[in-house]
Amino acid sequence: MGIVIAIDGVVSAGKSTTARLLARHLGYRHLDTGAMYRTLTLAAQRAQVAPVADAALEALLQRIRIDLEPDGRVLLDGEEVGEAIRQPRISRAVGAYADLPLVRRAMVAQQQRLGAAGGVVAEGRDMASVVFPQAQLKVRLVADLEVRARRRHRELETKGVAITLEEVRADIRRRDQEDLERDYGASGPPAGVIEVDTTTMSIDEQVAHLAALARQRGA
Secondary structure: OOOEEEEEEOOOOOHHHHHHHHHHHHOOEEEEHHHHHHHHHHHHHHHOOOOOOOHHHHHHHHHOOEEEOOOOOEEEOOEEOOOHHHOHHHHHHHHHHHOOHHHHHHHHHHHHHHHOOOOEEEEOOOHHHHHOOOOOEEEEEEOOHHHHHHHHHHHHHHOOOOOOHHHHHHHHHHHHHHHHHOOOOOOOOOOOEEEEEOOOOOHHHHHHHHHHHHHHOOO
16 A cells, blocks of 8 residues: 555656656656556557557457566566667657557556556556546656757667667657647646656765655645
Protein backbone atom coordinates (compact mmCIF):
# COMPACT_ATOMS: atom_id res chain seq x y z
CA MET A 1 0.00 0.00 0.00
CA GLY A 2 1.04 3.61 -0.48
CA ILE A 3 0.13 6.81 -2.29
CA VAL A 4 -0.12 7.40 -6.03
CA ILE A 5 2.50 9.76 -7.45
CA ALA A 6 1.81 11.12 -10.95
CA ILE A 7 4.77 12.60 -12.85
CA ASP A 8 4.19 14.60 -16.04
CA GLY A 9 6.57 16.83 -17.93
CA VAL A 10 8.23 17.93 -21.13
CA VAL A 11 10.46 15.69 -23.26
CA SER A 12 13.86 14.90 -21.68
CA ALA A 13 13.20 16.77 -18.45
CA GLY A 14 14.19 13.65 -16.54
CA LYS A 15 10.77 12.02 -16.08
CA SER A 16 11.72 8.40 -16.76
CA THR A 17 14.95 8.26 -14.77
CA THR A 18 13.59 10.28 -11.87
CA ALA A 19 10.37 8.25 -11.70
CA ARG A 20 12.27 4.97 -11.78
CA LEU A 21 14.72 5.98 -9.05
CA LEU A 22 11.99 7.56 -6.93
CA ALA A 23 9.98 4.34 -7.10
CA ARG A 24 13.05 2.36 -6.06
CA HIS A 25 13.74 4.78 -3.20
CA LEU A 26 10.17 4.45 -1.89
CA GLY A 27 9.79 0.75 -2.62
CA TYR A 28 6.98 1.56 -5.07
CA ARG A 29 6.08 0.18 -8.51
CA HIS A 30 7.34 2.31 -11.41
CA LEU A 31 4.60 2.68 -14.00
CA ASP A 32 6.30 3.98 -17.16
CA THR A 33 3.23 4.59 -19.29
CA GLY A 34 5.28 6.13 -22.08
CA ALA A 35 7.09 2.81 -22.40
CA MET A 36 3.74 1.11 -22.87
CA TYR A 37 2.87 3.33 -25.83
CA ARG A 38 6.36 2.91 -27.24
CA THR A 39 6.08 -0.86 -26.93
CA LEU A 40 2.80 -0.83 -28.79
CA THR A 41 4.44 1.29 -31.50
CA LEU A 42 7.30 -1.18 -31.81
CA ALA A 43 4.85 -4.09 -32.07
CA ALA A 44 2.79 -2.26 -34.69
CA GLN A 45 5.83 -1.42 -36.81
CA ARG A 46 7.04 -4.99 -36.66
CA ALA A 47 3.60 -6.23 -37.71
CA GLN A 48 3.28 -3.46 -40.32
CA VAL A 49 0.09 -2.18 -38.70
CA ALA A 50 -0.51 1.48 -39.52
CA PRO A 51 -1.63 4.07 -36.92
CA VAL A 52 -5.26 3.86 -38.07
CA ALA A 53 -8.23 2.89 -35.93
CA ASP A 54 -9.12 -0.26 -37.83
CA ALA A 55 -9.55 -3.97 -37.25
CA ALA A 56 -5.82 -4.67 -37.67
CA LEU A 57 -4.83 -2.32 -34.85
CA GLU A 58 -7.65 -3.52 -32.61
CA ALA A 59 -6.56 -7.12 -33.15
CA LEU A 60 -2.96 -6.17 -32.34
CA LEU A 61 -4.04 -4.50 -29.08
CA GLN A 62 -5.91 -7.64 -28.07
CA ARG A 63 -3.08 -9.97 -29.08
CA ILE A 64 0.04 -8.44 -27.56
CA ARG A 65 1.06 -8.51 -23.89
CA ILE A 66 3.00 -5.61 -22.38
CA ASP A 67 4.58 -6.08 -18.96
CA LEU A 68 6.45 -3.56 -16.81
CA GLU A 69 8.66 -5.57 -14.47
CA PRO A 70 9.65 -4.37 -10.96
CA ASP A 71 13.31 -4.41 -12.04
CA GLY A 72 12.59 -1.89 -14.82
CA ARG A 73 12.47 -4.29 -17.75
CA VAL A 74 9.85 -3.70 -20.44
CA LEU A 75 8.54 -6.89 -22.01
CA LEU A 76 6.67 -7.37 -25.26
CA ASP A 77 5.23 -10.87 -25.32
CA GLY A 78 8.05 -11.91 -22.99
CA GLU A 79 10.83 -10.21 -25.00
CA GLU A 80 12.85 -7.46 -23.29
CA VAL A 81 12.50 -4.36 -25.50
CA GLY A 82 13.70 -1.56 -23.23
CA GLU A 83 16.44 -0.44 -25.62
CA ALA A 84 14.49 -0.97 -28.83
CA ILE A 85 11.61 1.29 -27.80
CA ARG A 86 13.94 4.24 -27.13
CA GLN A 87 15.21 4.44 -30.72
CA PRO A 88 14.50 7.75 -32.55
CA ARG A 89 12.25 6.03 -35.11
CA ILE A 90 9.95 4.90 -32.28
CA SER A 91 10.00 8.39 -30.72
CA ARG A 92 8.92 9.90 -34.02
CA ALA A 93 6.10 7.40 -34.59
CA VAL A 94 4.64 6.91 -31.11
CA GLY A 95 2.47 10.04 -31.19
CA ALA A 96 0.50 8.82 -34.19
CA TYR A 97 -0.55 5.70 -32.29
CA ALA A 98 -0.99 7.40 -28.90
CA ASP A 99 -3.39 9.93 -30.42
CA LEU A 100 -5.92 7.25 -31.34
CA PRO A 101 -8.79 6.91 -28.81
CA LEU A 102 -8.78 3.14 -29.43
CA VAL A 103 -5.19 2.93 -28.22
CA ARG A 104 -5.56 5.33 -25.32
CA ARG A 105 -8.59 3.51 -23.92
CA ALA A 106 -6.72 0.21 -23.97
CA MET A 107 -3.61 1.66 -22.34
CA VAL A 108 -5.43 3.72 -19.70
CA ALA A 109 -7.43 0.68 -18.59
CA GLN A 110 -4.20 -1.28 -18.07
CA GLN A 111 -2.54 1.63 -16.25
CA GLN A 112 -5.45 2.12 -13.85
CA ARG A 113 -5.47 -1.58 -13.10
CA LEU A 114 -1.77 -1.55 -12.27
CA GLY A 115 -2.10 1.49 -9.99
CA ALA A 116 -5.37 0.61 -8.30
CA ALA A 117 -3.73 -0.58 -5.07
CA GLY A 118 -1.52 2.51 -4.69
CA GLY A 119 2.20 2.46 -3.99
CA VAL A 120 3.00 3.54 -7.53
CA VAL A 121 5.02 6.20 -9.31
CA ALA A 122 3.17 6.73 -12.59
CA GLU A 123 4.96 8.62 -15.33
CA GLY A 124 3.32 10.00 -18.45
CA ARG A 125 1.72 13.02 -20.08
CA ASP A 126 -1.85 12.27 -18.96
CA MET A 127 -1.18 10.74 -15.55
CA ALA A 128 -2.50 13.59 -13.41
CA SER A 129 -5.36 14.59 -15.68
CA VAL A 130 -6.81 11.32 -17.01
CA VAL A 131 -5.32 8.16 -15.52
CA PHE A 132 -4.92 9.14 -11.84
CA PRO A 133 -6.73 12.47 -11.32
CA GLN A 134 -6.98 11.71 -7.58
CA ALA A 135 -3.23 11.09 -7.15
CA GLN A 136 -1.94 12.36 -3.81
CA LEU A 137 1.12 13.92 -5.46
CA LYS A 138 1.12 15.41 -8.96
CA VAL A 139 4.39 16.78 -10.37
CA ARG A 140 5.27 18.35 -13.71
CA LEU A 141 8.96 18.44 -14.68
CA VAL A 142 10.20 21.18 -17.01
CA ALA A 143 13.65 22.24 -18.24
CA ASP A 144 15.35 24.50 -20.77
CA LEU A 145 15.23 23.19 -24.37
CA GLU A 146 19.00 23.32 -24.90
CA VAL A 147 19.68 21.40 -21.68
CA ARG A 148 17.11 18.79 -22.65
CA ALA A 149 18.63 18.40 -26.13
CA ARG A 150 22.12 17.88 -24.72
CA ARG A 151 20.86 15.35 -22.16
CA ARG A 152 19.03 13.36 -24.82
CA HIS A 153 21.96 13.54 -27.25
CA ARG A 154 24.37 12.17 -24.64
CA GLU A 155 21.93 9.38 -23.81
CA LEU A 156 21.60 8.35 -27.46
CA GLU A 157 25.37 8.55 -28.01
CA THR A 158 26.01 6.16 -25.12
CA LYS A 159 23.62 3.72 -26.80
CA GLY A 160 25.49 3.94 -30.10
CA VAL A 161 22.81 5.90 -31.95
CA ALA A 162 24.28 8.05 -34.73
CA ILE A 163 22.42 11.36 -34.50
CA THR A 164 23.48 15.01 -34.32
CA LEU A 165 22.65 17.45 -31.55
CA GLU A 166 20.77 19.55 -34.11
CA GLU A 167 18.59 16.58 -35.05
CA VAL A 168 17.85 15.85 -31.41
CA ARG A 169 16.98 19.49 -30.74
CA ALA A 170 14.61 19.59 -33.72
CA ASP A 171 13.01 16.31 -32.65
CA ILE A 172 12.38 17.58 -29.11
CA ARG A 173 10.99 20.89 -30.41
CA ARG A 174 8.59 19.00 -32.70
CA ARG A 175 7.48 16.68 -29.90
CA ASP A 176 6.94 19.65 -27.56
CA GLN A 177 4.61 21.18 -30.14
CA GLU A 178 2.77 17.89 -30.65
CA ASP A 179 2.25 17.59 -26.89
CA LEU A 180 0.82 21.11 -26.73
CA GLU A 181 -1.65 20.29 -29.52
CA ARG A 182 -2.56 16.79 -28.36
CA ASP A 183 -5.93 16.12 -26.76
CA TYR A 184 -5.33 13.84 -23.78
CA GLY A 185 -9.01 13.53 -22.99
CA ALA A 186 -9.14 15.82 -19.96
CA SER A 187 -11.65 18.66 -19.61
CA GLY A 188 -8.93 21.04 -18.43
CA PRO A 189 -5.52 21.23 -16.76
CA PRO A 190 -5.21 19.04 -13.64
CA ALA A 191 -5.51 20.72 -10.27
CA GLY A 192 -2.84 20.66 -7.61
CA VAL A 193 0.18 20.07 -9.89
CA ILE A 194 3.59 21.12 -8.57
CA GLU A 195 5.98 22.32 -11.31
CA VAL A 196 9.66 21.48 -10.83
CA ASP A 197 12.31 23.04 -13.08
CA THR A 198 15.14 20.50 -13.52
CA THR A 199 17.38 22.69 -15.70
CA THR A 200 20.08 23.00 -13.03
CA MET A 201 19.21 19.88 -11.02
CA SER A 202 21.03 16.57 -11.09
CA ILE A 203 19.02 13.36 -11.14
CA ASP A 204 19.89 12.76 -7.47
CA GLU A 205 18.61 16.23 -6.60
CA GLN A 206 15.40 15.61 -8.52
CA VAL A 207 14.79 12.33 -6.72
CA ALA A 208 15.53 13.84 -3.29
CA HIS A 209 13.18 16.77 -3.94
CA LEU A 210 10.30 14.57 -5.10
CA ALA A 211 10.88 12.11 -2.26
CA ALA A 212 10.52 14.96 0.23
CA LEU A 213 7.27 16.04 -1.43
CA ALA A 214 6.02 12.44 -1.34
CA ARG A 215 6.79 12.08 2.37
CA GLN A 216 4.80 15.25 3.07
CA ARG A 217 1.82 13.49 1.48
CA GLY A 218 2.14 10.25 3.41
CA ALA A 219 4.57 8.13 1.37
